Amino acid sequence: MMLSVPAAGVLLLLAWIHPGDGLYFHIGETEKKCFIEEIPDETMVIGKYRTQLWDKQTSSFLPSTPGLGMHVEIKDPDTKIILSRQYGSDGRFTFTSHTPGEHQICLHSNSTKMALFAGGKLRVHLDIQVGEHTNNYPEIAAKDKLTELQLRVRQLLDQVEQIQKEQNYQRYREERFRMTSESTNQRVLWWSIAQTLILIVTGIWQMKHLKSFFEAKKLV
Amino acid sequence: MYGSFRVLFQVLWAHLLWGWVLGSELTFELPDNAKQCFYEDIIIGTKCTLEFQVVTGGHYDVDCRLEDPDGTTLYKEMKKQYDSFTFTASKNGTYKFCFSNEFSTFTHKTVYFDFQVGDDPPLFPNENRVTALTQMESACVSIHEALKSVMDYQTHFRLREAQGRSRAEDLNTRVAFWSIGEAIILLVVSISQVVLLRSFFSDKKTTTTRVGS
Numbered sequence: 001m002m003l004s005v006p007a008a009g010v011l012l013l014l015a016w017i018h019p020g021d022g023l024y025f026h027i028g029e030t031e032k033k034c035f036i037e038e039i040p041d042e043t044m045v046i047g048k049y050r051t052q053l054w055d056k057q058t059s060s061f062l063p064s065t066p067g068l069g070m071h072v073e074i075k076d077p078d079t080k081i082i083l084s085r086q087y088g089s090d091g092r093f094t095f096t097s098h099t100p101g102e103h104q105i106c107l108h109s110n111s112t113k114m115a116l117f118a119g120g121k122l123r124v125h126l127d128i129q130v131g132e133h134t135n136n137y138p139e140i141a142a143k144d145k146l147t148e149l150q151l152r153v154r155q156l157l158d159q160v161e162q163i164q165k166e167q168n169y170q171r172y173r174e175e176r177f178r179m180t181s182e183s184t185n186q187r188v189l190w191w192s193i194a195q196t197l198i199l200i201v202t203g204i205w206q207m208k209h210l211k212s213f214f215e216a217k218k219l220v
Numbered sequence: 221m222y223g224s225f226r227v228l229f230q231v232l233w234a235h236l237l238w239g240w241v242l243g244s245e246l247t248f249e250l251p252d253n254a255k256q257c258f259y260e261d262i263i264i265g266t267k268c269t270l271e272f273q274v275v276t277g278g279h280y281d282v283d284c285r286l287e288d289p290d291g292t293t294l295y296k297e298m299k300k301q302y303d304s305f306t307f308t309a310s311k312n313g314t315y316k317f318c319f320s321n322e323f324s325t326f327t328h329k330t331v332y333f334d335f336q337v338g339d340d341p342p343l344f345p346n347e348n349r350v351t352a353l354t355q356m357e358s359a360c361v362s363i364h365e366a367l368k369s370v371m372d373y374q375t376h377f378r379l380r381e382a383q384g385r386s387r388a389e390d391l392n393t394r395v396a397f398w399s400i401g402e403a404i405i406l407l408v409v410s411i412s413q414v415v416l417l418r419s420f421f422s423d424k425k426t427t428t429t430r431v432g433s
Binding site: 022023024025026033034035036037038126127128137138148149151152153155156159160162163166167170173174176177180181183184187188191194195198199202203205206209210213214217219 | 244245246247248249256257258259260330335343354356357360361363364367368370371374377378381382384385388389391392395396399402403406407410413414417418421
């Protein structure tokens with residue numbers, strides 16, 4: 001039951017160097033970083049982030065800093081805010097889209113200890129999973145007591161469902177595209193006719209006006 | 221003893237919170253004259269793929285640069301719209317890739333990238349297969365791979381369509397503004413022509429036109 005210290009140490013080391021830390025980037029103190037996710041409706045999105053602060057004394061990034069927070073703001077395609085929350089230095093946010101389109105996920109730091117930021121660098125590990133990538137299959141297998149084959153088939157079903165949703169969204173986008181193109185077509189047609197008419201009318205008006213003007217001046 | 225146990229629990233909890241992350245796909249905005257860099261720690265021997273595409277903005281091009289932990293440039297392309305680069309990590313360490321819009325003065329761009337590191341995690345994390353996969357299972361695996369590539373194609377199609385659609389919407393607004401502007405210019409020019417012509421003749425009250433001679 002009690003793990004020996006060396007074993008714990010080895011596990012700790014493995015956990016430290018495991019490649020699962022993912023992608024990271026640097027963010028400034030007041031900087032706001034936004035990511036766009038174009039997704040069909042009824043799609044779940046899970047975002048996980050982890051922040052590390054640059055420590056000037058050790059000249060390295062601290063593993064975790066309490067008091068450091070990130071503000072997460074998520075906007076739907078109609079620029080309505082669907083999530084606006086403050087999280088700690090490690091956070092996990094999740095939302096489900098109700099309208100298809102471009103959702104914007106914005107992060108900016110909201111550190112309570114401004115002095116910490118004097119170095120200017122904050123490292124943010126970010127991972128955003130969309131659709132069927134959000135499913136935790138071992139958990140589903142345990143909950144529904146599925147065999148391996150059943151679990152694989154479940155995964156395939158989820159994938160196909162996601163593909164179907166994306167195809168549906170594609171149809172909706174293509175419709176919008178077609179409407180825009182047809183509107184441009186209409187506009188070009190009507191404005192060409194209108195401009196030709198304006199040209200003719202102004203030409204006629206000019207001639208008539210000048211003719212009457214010169215006649216009044218007794219030049220013609 | 222308890223201390224290390226507690227630390228271990230915290231580490232495992234962090235692991236569960238974080239999970240296995242081996243592929244990142246993000247779309248972000250790159251303002252004009254800006255550079256955005258992403259980093260990832262990669263173990264030697266891992267096969268990685270970086271794919272990027274510019275979704276909206278300007279001439280739909282961006283500079284991309286991929287560096288290994290020693291700073292050697294593995295990939296560098298200027299003003300590319302879309303590219304895919306596969307490499308095998310030859311060193312342990314932090315790999316860095318940057319997208320730069322420094323050549324552009326006023327257009328900000330939206331860039332999509334997909335950075336795959338290694339293979340997908342297995343469905344069963346504690347899988348230690350002694351027997352080979354059955355036919356059903358290997359059929360499932362191949363369907364899974366095929367569906368993954370379908371989704372990949374769907375993503376690229378969606379990005380191309382977004383590009384086309386944003387151009388079409390730009391064209392639509394441009395046509396509207398240009399038509400209105402041109403109509404106004406036409407009217408203004410024709411009226412001012414007449415007014416100007418009238419002004420040539422209205423001052424000469426004393427001078428009559430030279431008739432004949």
